[in-house]
Amino acid sequence: MKIYTKTGDKGSTSLVGGERTEKYDLRVWAYGTIDEANSSIGVARVYIKENDLSEKVLKIQKILFEVGAELASVGTSHYKARIKDEDITFLEDTIDKLDELKPSQNGFIVPGGTIESAHLDVARTDIRRAERYAAELKNSYEISDNLIKYINRLSDALYAIARYFDYKDIMKKTEENIRRFREDNHEINQFSAQTNSQKVINSQTAEYITQKCIQKSYEIGISMVICISDFNGNIVMLERMDDSLLASIEVAMKKAYTAAALKAPTHELHELSLPSGELYGINNMEKIVTFGGGFPLKIDNKIVGAIGVSGGTVEQDMQISKYGVKVFEEVLENGIR
Template structure:
């Protein structure tokens, strides 16, 4: 059979069952747009190495043939509903599963974080265009509820898969940068190892007594600065050991201080050092959209011989004031390592 049939030379095309329609018919626009979606997903799948996600997208592509066929049969004697409840359930279960694999993202996401997510975002926007066509078709044809539901869930599903690849890329780059950061600090750590109190080397987590001492020193510096602060001390995994809110400090500073400490512990880096990397030209672009991550000053990891045992986060003033108070707390911690807690 030849690829070209010449039957469309006069501007018409065949619907399911053989009926002819103009190529600008809205039904043709609708199933043609679904064809675009399928092709865009195909490009994304060509870049995806994970078998699980490749199979998810392949299943979606096969279902899209059914979507196109249903659209191409509207208004004909051959029309039948082709999208089933289980097709919609598959998308919903996929979305729910992906939501459990990553933190929540806040704000708008700029497309282009990875090759995979970029192509998936194109497919997602084309799905939205297809939805608009299908919505208009409802004015003239009986469009099934499942068809509308499926295309609506599909855009959400593609968004969820795209964000997974963005998050995965961000985490991989973060790990690489953390390793570089830790490697660059090893020589300096080794130079000071003899100064560290031998009894403190056994500390694996920040204890409450030490956390309280650090917070007291931060409060002293806060009084000197003239701004009431919120001070948060966490363990190595970012879980709160102590949270101190000074009188009249801003309520919003509570959450910010906790996030600064969490970020410093989780990413093993002072929060101000993440700012440049989080910009559009940076290696960690988009990380500031990850829930609980802060990329401005006021958070510092607490280390013993290069090992993270906790973190400090301070909020309440300007970034410079927050950093000044947090750095004072960091020096207090370093003093504990060499001299113990001094009153």
């Protein structure tokens, strides 16, 4: 059978069942756009290495043939609903599972983060266009609700899959940048964990710093959470003042962890975490924060711990955490009094 039939040479084409219509018919625009999206999804699938996700994408492509066929039969005697409830549920389950694997996303995403996500984003916009055509068709023809629902949900699913690949890429780059950041810091290369009292921060010192910070917090009239960690970011002391926000507990812990793990005050990481910075994407990591209130604690210029403070404004958090660093330095010089 020949590929070319010459039946469309005058600008018409066949719908399901054989009825002919002009190639600019809205139904042709609709199912043709679905075909465009399917092709873009196919390109993305070539690059997907995860078998489970590749199978999900392939299933979507197969269902899109049913979508196209239903659109190509709209308004004919051969029209029948082809999209089932379980097809929609499959997309919703896929979206939910992928959302569990990554942090919530705020703001717009610039397409092109990865090869996979770039092609999926093209497909997503194709699907949105197909949805507009389908919505217009509904004004003139009987169309199943499931067809409209599926097309709408598919754009969300493609978005979720694309963002999953972007997130994986960000995490990979972040891990590489953190490793490079640490390797470039000669203090870290020179420092190894030791158990003598000059290389660790003990609970007595941590408690003393914490109590001093609490006194200072009372002076400025802000209830704070103070966290002291060791050089690995493990908690040595955690104190929550009365009336401080419960959410500040986690933030204070993250500030201490970040300052210890990355060997830098947390506010200095903000510029590095911007799109032009060396640690772009790092603020998507679960335990990392890139705003003020965390400082490393040093002995002889070597990291032995960190302090994280949360509860006030960034400036207030930094004020108390800086004071904690000052108290620690006084302890080293004069001992606990």
